[in-house]
Amino acid sequence: MDLSPEENEISVPYYDVIIVGGSVAGCATALSVLNSQPEVSILVLDDCDPSAFKIGESLPAVAKQVLAGLCPPILERVSEDNLGEHGVFIKCTGNASCWDSPSLEETRAITSPFGMGWHLDRAKFDQILRESMMDVSRNRISLVKSSFEDVSLAEVDDRWLVLTSSRLEDSGMIYGSRWLIDASGRKAVVSRKLGAKTIKEDSLLAFYAVFVRPSITDDGDHRTLIEACESGWWYSSPLPGNRRVVAYHTDDTDPTVDDARQPDGFMNFLHYSTIHISRLISESEYDIDVQSKTRYPVCTTASSTRTTPLSGIVASSGARWCAVGDAAMAFDPLSSQGMITALQVGAALGNIVARDMVTKSEDDILAAVPKLYSQVWSKYTQEKRYIYSRGRFEGDFWKSRR
Numbered sequence: 001m002d003l004s005p006e007e008n009e010i011s012v013p014y015y016d017v018i019i020v021g022g023s024v025a026g027c028a029t030a031l032s033v034l035n036s037q038p039e040v041s042i043l044v045l046d047d048c049d050p051s052a053f054k055i056g057e058s059l060p061a062v063a064k065q066v067l068a069g070l071c072p073p074i075l076e077r078v079s080e081d082n083l084g085e086h087g088v089f090i091k092c093t094g095n096a097s098c099w100d101s102p103s104l105e106e107t108r109a110i111t112s113p114f115g116m117g118w119h120l121d122r123a124k125f126d127q128i129l130r131e132s133m134m135d136v137s138r139n140r141i142s143l144v145k146s147s148f149e150d151v152s153l154a155e156v157d158d159r160w161l162v163l164t165s166s167r168l169e170d171s172g173m174i175y176g177s178r179w180l181i182d183a184s185g186r187k188a189v190v191s192r193k194l195g196a197k198t199i200k201e202d203s204l205l206a207f208y209a210v211f212v213r214p215s216i217t218d219d220g221d222h223r224t225l226i227e228a229c230e231s232g233w234w235y236s237s238p239l240p241g242n243r244r245v246v247a248y249h250t251d252d253t254d255p256t257v258d259d260a261r262q263p264d265g266f267m268n269f270l271h272y273s274t275i276h277i278s279r280l281i282s283e284s285e286y287d288i289d290v291q292s293k294t295r296y297p298v299c300t301t302a303s304s305t306r307t308t309p310l311s312g313i314v315a316s317s318g319a320r321w322c323a324v325g326d327a328a329m330a331f332d333p334l335s336s337q338g339m340i341t342a343l344q345v346g347a348a349l350g351n352i353v354a355r356d357m358v359t360k361s362e363d364d365i366l367a368a369v370p371k372l373y374s375q376v377w378s379k380y381t382q383e384k385r386y387i388y389s390r391g392r393f394e395g396d397f398w399k400s401r402r
Contacts, residue, residue: 014176015043017353018162020148020190021183022046023126025325025342027133029181030141031070032350037357041140043175045164046130047147053294054122055208057237057245058092058224058336061114066343074132081128087240088125089118090222096276097226099233100390104276106223119222119237146173148189151180158317179353180321183346188327191307196323201304202400204332207260208247209296211286215242219284226334229273230395231256233334236277244286246270246277249302249333251397263288266297304384305330306377311369313362320356320365324349329377332384341376348372 017033019026022044030042048054067074082088093116094108109116134143146164149172154161159176166173182190188198213219219238226235232250239245248260248269259265267288271278280286288296306329311322322328325342352368388401 012161012174012176013043014041014159015142016040016177016357017042017179017181018160018175018177019044019181019183020162021181021185021325021327022048022130022143023183023185023325023342024129024339025327025346026181026183027126027129028066028070028343028346029183029324029350029353031133031136032347033354034137034140034350035070036351036354038138038140040354040357041142042137043142043144043177044130044133045144045146045148045162047145048123048126050123050127052123053210053292054126055206055245055247055298055300056333056338057120057122057239058339059089059118059120059125060336060340061092061109061112061117063117063340063343065114066340066347070343070347071129071132071136073136074129077128077132078125081124082240087121088128089120090238090240092117092119092224092237093222094224095226096223097228098274098276099226099228100392102275102392104225119224119239121240144173148184151190151193153314153317153319158314158319160319160321178319179356180319181349181353182321182323182327183325185326186301186305186330188307188323190321191310191323191327194312194321196307196309199306199308201306202332203252204249204302204304205252205257205299206247206249206302206333207266207297207299208245209263209266209298210239210289210292210294211244211246211281212289212291213242213244213284213286217285219244219280219286221280225277225280227274227277228391228393230393230397231273232397233391234270234274234277235333236280243289244281244284246281247333248297251400254397260297261299263297302333303330304332304381306373309370310373311365313365318360320353322349322353322365322369328373329380331380334387335380335384337380341380345372345376 146166150163236246331337
């Protein structure tokens, strides 16, 4: 559905900022803007299913400090909800990797000044984050359950007109704003509508499955396990509710892709190409969760991507936009950078947006935003190249990343 000139002239609800996406990046940006400018009005559009499993479950310990700075009640709220076997998180005791040698090398969380990270039920965590954001918003943030459909410029003033749709409504709603933030994840639906392009740096795919074990068996390994193999790498983390996620990463052209798409092929290759994850799955009697409404294994893109441009100003009107989170830059899961970067960059971008509302200067959007993302991307690519250079295998997957 397009926005016609007639619709452009209809009086619509107006907000200072509209954020498309109510996950970590979107909430962090909204909270940061509100903390700097308490009188702003913010609309967060979110269309997620809080009951569906969401990959990206590792929260580094340092991220808890960023969360507490953005929304002080969040850590207490998560702890309160972490009761019983179906809680929000399991403490991460460290990382163990079988990468540059066949032996496990361990990094214990006890040696970190930030303490232990969390293995999250990501869908529950995101829902708590949204609820906590609303609790501290003093009615300055509106959270609407709807999907982004289209965007255009109003003909009479300097604002965006955003068209949404909802399963609960027959017709779409239109909202106006001067600032538009794309926090829609890898889809980058807003940025692409505005003409931005996604640059794909590699062809990495992730195949993942959620496993469940009988309550009578034990899984006391609360580390993140990582194992390299000739065609890529695996990782596994425990989850609340006697569950564990296992993911395999390889290029989309690798011959193992066909087997990895099927439950039997996924299991067979898991036991063939890993030692430690395979042993853990077998000893704790894990099986792929067949009761879930999701059919595992799931295939999803895991490539390193970046959007260009990442922000912009419409010269004729002054309307502003910017991407944040995976809509701006998406990282190889090996880096464990997704959530912490979404929080940190969301907080920084929120400060830029809040400052722009006062100064109405174009300098931050044209200079500060690109500089911020350039620093993040440069650091990420250097670390990624170094980590892959240490892998002990010599196949095409590894050569292409060195």
